Amino acid sequence: MGKIVDFSGVKVDNVTLTEAAEIVRHYVIEGKARIVVTPNPEMIVAAQADSELKDIINKADLRVADGISMVVVSRILGKPLKERVSGIDLALKLMEIGSDYKYRVFLLGGAPGVAEEAGRRLKKQFPGIEIIGAYHGYFNAGDESSVIKKISDSNPDILFVGLGAGRQEKWLNHHLYELGATVGMTIGGSLDVLSGRKQRAPRWIQALYIEWLYRLLAEPQRWERQLALPKFLYLTLIKKVL
Ligand code: UDP
Numbered sequence: 001m002g003k004i005v006d007f008s009g010v011k012v013d014n015v016t017l018t019e020a021a022e023i024v025r026h027y028v029i030e031g032k033a034r035i036v037v038t039p040n041p042e043m044i045v046a047a048q049a050d051s052e053l054k055d056i057i058n059k060a061d062l063r064v065a066d067g068i069s070m071v072v073v074s075r076i077l078g079k080p081l082k083e084r085v086s087g088i089d090l091a092l093k094l095m096e097i098g099s100d101y102k103y104r105v106f107l108l109g110g111a112p113g114v115a116e117e118a119g120r121r122l123k124k125q126f127p128g129i130e131i132i133g134a135y136h137g138y139f140n141a142g143d144e145s146s147v148i149k150k151i152s153d154s155n156p157d158i159l160f161v162g163l164g165a166g167r168q169e170k171w172l173n174h175h176l177y178e179l180g181a182t183v184g185m186t187i188g189g190s191l192d193v194l195s196g197r198k199q200r201a202p203r204w205i206q207a208l209y210i211e212w213l214y215r216l217l218a219e220p221q222r223w224e225r226q227l228a229l230p231k232f233l234y235l236t237l238i239k240k241v242l
Helices: 017-030 041-048 051-059 068-076 087-101 114-125 141-154 167-179 190-194 203-207 211-218 220-226 228-241
Strands: 004-007 010-013 034-037 104-109 130-135 158-162 183-186
Touching: 004 068, 004 228, 010 041, 010 051, 017 034, 017 087, 017 183, 034 051, 034 167, 041 051, 041 068, 041 228, 051 167, 068 228, 087 158, 087 183, 087 190, 104 114, 104 141, 114 130, 114 190, 130 141, 141 167, 158 167, 158 190, 167 183, 203 211, 211 220, 220 228
Parallel strands: 034 183, 104 130, 104 158, 158 183
Antiparallel strands: 004 010
8 A cells, every 4th residue: 555645746645534533643743834735626736836834744744634535536546545534534633642742732713702602612521631822814915924923932842723725734834843833734624623613514414425525515615616626637647447
């Protein structure tokens, strides 16, 4: 089984959820600044026209496959990914581990109040973690340096960044060394779910590989973004055999 699976030039590490969490646990022990990203089909499509994003994903320390269609495609291509590792599942697993090791966690992203609410809920579920800071993701350029200072002053083991796909990877990559966090991990819209503001698709829907349909029905305004899925299939499967 290959260690890396390539999707149209975007590399993803072939790890299980447990393996990914173990890798991040070691990152925290080592204390060196690292980036963990969670590419999904939409990001793989976006990366085709955005070389900066593609580069950041490819150079990140750990890249997990956040999309069941990536697992399906990898199997068809004969380079099977072990499993899907969604950002939110990895974040939750790290909270579980972090509860034992008293991880210092900073949550950045979402509308005002979302990160704080997610922090309160996480602390209840994983009492051992220390939520050392939470801040919304709609700060402007003028506030940026004070946001960075807030984070670096708090010295987090893990900084979760949910500023929207594309922006969050670039922001984290650009500021990694100023942020003073050991691990910076991008999590897309996970804070909305962790705060209880949005519902994740039930497990049985995920098991049927139709989470995309659930999201389309729950948030029909996302239809345009969801076109990324057929584009991803075209790019990785159809284009390959043509
Ligand atoms: N977001 C943010 N700042 C922005 C734009 C988006 O904090 O300037 C947040 C938004 O509130 C939401 C998340 O980014 O919580 C959405 O990210 P993305 O679209 O990547 O997530 P997905 O919906 O695909 O999980």
